[in-house]
Amino acid sequence: MDIEPSSTDSDAVNRDDSLAPGFVKVTETETQIDVLHVDANKAFVNTTAEFLENQYDIFVHPASEPEDVVEHLANNEIDCIVADYDMPGGNGIELLEAVREQHPELPFILFTAKTPDEIAGKAISKGVTDYLQKGTSTAQYELLGNRIHNVVTQRRCELRAHQLEQQFVEHAEQTNNVLWTFSPDMEDLIFINSAFEDLYGISTDRFQDNPLCFLEATHPEDRLHVEEAVNRLKDGQPVDIEHRVNGKKDHQRWVQVQAQPIYDDNDEVTRIVGLITDITEQKERENQLRQFKQAVESTGQPFYFTDCDGVIEYVNPAFEETTGYSAEEVIGKTLKILQSGAHDQSFYETIWETLLDGKTWHGELLNQRKDGEQIVIKQTIAPVTDETGQVNHFVAVSNDITEQKTRAQKRKQVIKRMTDGVFEVDADWRCTLISDHAQTVLGVSESELLGENFWDVFGNAQGTTFETEYREVMETREPTSFVEHYEEFDRWFDVQVYPNDDGGIAVYFQDVTERKERERCLELLDRVLRHNLRNDINVIRGQAEIIHNQSMNGIGESAQKIVKKSDNLIQLAEKERVLVDILQEQPEVIDVVVRPFLKTIVTKMESTYPHATLHLECPDEITTTASAKFSKAVEELISNAIIHSKSDDPIIEITVRSTPTDVSIAIVDDAPPIPRMEQNVLLKESEPTSLYHGGGLGLSLVRVLTSRSNGRIELDRVDAGGNRIELTLPS
Template sequence: MIELERKLFRRAVEAAGHSIYFTDANGVIEYVNPAFEETTGYTAEEAIGKTPRILKSGEHDRAFYEELWETILSGEVWRNELVNERKSGEQYVVDQTIAPVTDETGEVSHFVAINVDVTDRRTYERHLERQNERLDDFGSILSHDVKNLLTVAEGNVDLARETGDLSYLDRVDDAHSRMRELAEELLALARAGETVEERERVALDAVIADAWSTTATPEATLQIETGGVAVRADEDRLLQVFENLFRNAVEHGDSNVTIRVGVEDGRLYVADDGPGIAPEERGKVFEKGYTTSEEGTGYGLTLVENVVEAHGWDVDVTESETGGARFEIAGPTFEE
């Protein structure tokens, strides 16, 4: 009867859809089920004799693991979310439960770990969180910026009617233009947060030239130093990145600013010879609504960051060779 129960138990564990492994009291793996092999990329032969440290991602500090061991060594069940790393190096999130197994004397002899992959759920939850954050941002803008601009427009219309001075309508036009810019930025931001699912081969020189044609001033100069490479991207959204980086350089620099776009050390960069960004301000430039220019909306660089991250890339800002601003995008794969 006991042997039958063991066979049934083993069959159940091997058929389980969740990754399961057993360790001895020292944490050395003695058994893994097929779902473990499929999830982690490690075969049973590769895992057995090792410790779960082969899955360590580096995302958790020492105190996290100390609390884990303190719990299970005391005979209690530990449960928490854990970021692990597959053999391929890809990270994934599990809802992990580790239970101690005691022998006939009541001493802990083994541990069993059951891991439920919740990566997709966590990704979806983060997506919803970002959506809610954007909705909050849009509500703040509508209730503050747009409301103030409407007040300005209405006030100047009243003044024009009362005085007959049509010059007041120029301020109305300015307010309307500003509201139009905000509306365009908000629509772009709403789309920028979406993950890029489909990509195509985009010639950098062409998309850079298109962006320049819509944002340049007659005195500004563009130098393209990409070497004619291409990237896999959403072309329309990549166009937004360059448009906003160019607009940022023009708004914060002189009218005759020179902008260089190139590829260096595996990174795409956009650098200018303007006044630059002080080191203490660089961490703020991607924040929503942050601007030091009277002409800017403060959402252009936020849009840049959102589009870059939607591609799975990273963007950073530093100092150019001439002391201006240099934005670097890491992550694109360049093609000849």
């Protein structure tokens, strides 16, 4: 037979809208009990109903056949079924089986004339709640009423307990905290919610099997501490400890464990309950606060903390050192203790207005130490607000800039006396300093410039290279230098621009108009000499060749000497051209692979001087850095070695050696010693003069190119006779 489910199993609790959502109110045991009595003997059912209703407030719903049970359970809230064994179309055991399929917990009492020996064992195996044999006296009704009352009351209590337990579990699963209950000996786990798994990294199933496995998830350094806490709980003492857990996450989780033994009326521990809270974030905040305090305590900057009335609550050691006051002397007092009298009341009112408006104040203060010495303080004061946004404290960080101010004043005094022109502007282009010489050159006085916007005073500089370069340094904070003509003054200036610590720039300049005039004259003279000297010498040389070809004896030899001297003068003019070009160019340093670099030069020299032999000894893959025209220096040295050789078939040795820091190129010849004057030119001990021949000009070229390559020159004589010139460049 099929039995439909009813709401009977949940009628022991009622919802109360006055309680918080999710909570229910447990009612007192209902006075009325609804019983479904299934028996084919209607008279017996009526008699039983009358007695139970009068004596026990038990309302009986009669049913004569098992099929009637379906309708009754669907339409009524039944607390208990009382059934006979013998009934039409079946028996009580079969009815019991059908009921248990849909209502496994509904109390079911067999009330039958059958003896226990006949059916009790089978009934019990099928889940009967109680068994009662019918009698002939009214005592059977009293016994039945008591049995019904007991099983229903027990069932209702079980329902209440079950629903309360369900409520507890549901609410426990909604919290991130771990709730647990242990037996008094801590060996049996009674309850724990799922938050335990995430916090400890251990499944609740494993914890159920081995309640002390949580010690495995405890940090090794904390286990003894936790074990001692467990022992205190076993001894009936409460605990409140903190420790690290979760080995799967390197024990980075911190927990607070609070546990309490629960005692009964006999003062015996019945269970141990506990709450575990994840305090990892709290620990991180505490650590951050600790680190912050350590930083504040160890910083060299004075730091203090006040309430909203300016009463000092905390100062760090740097504050004590800077002001000369100890913490005990200033805590509880206002900042007036530091005032020097240099600022009027309106100055401090402005500070207070800024702070109380929730803004940060930055500025300089002239304060007074305990010993009376005045100090300049660069200070930042910020308001601290509570959760409502109200200002309740102020925090300040200071810098003692007294020495810096003194140095700045001395620097200004030095700058004002400098022969170079100097002026400075801040980040807003306000002029803050100008030297005396700059005032003279620029035609503006200090009073006219200081505090003014630079572009308002020098509007004609806008749109020029000066503005472009100044703004570039202001933006990039990278220094620069340039030479430029200023149209308003019709003067040339060599300018160097540097970023300042205050966000502005410093400009150093020299009037180089006369130098530029000399350079222009030099360029003009160079062009004239190149053109006229070369042309005139070529004419002289041509005429000498004609005389040589048409004359005999001494006249021809004299003409040949004129040709040779002409060639020397042409070569000298070429060297002069190369040297002037190099001097006027911006130096450029390039990377050089030494062996192919020298191989190209050797090939060129062998072509120019076929009677000479050049030996090159240079390992592969040696690299250096040198001037882009450094090959001219090597060619000059090799040419001189060949020209001045004592042999008609000169041999020149070129050897390259390298170290981790240097690359040296040595050129060895068999020529006579280099004259002292030319040595001095090569080693920069003197310049070539008009009293000496043009060889010094070529050696000047070698010296300049080596210097521009960040190299050096060494000169020695070799044992076999000859010169050894070594050029050393950076590796």
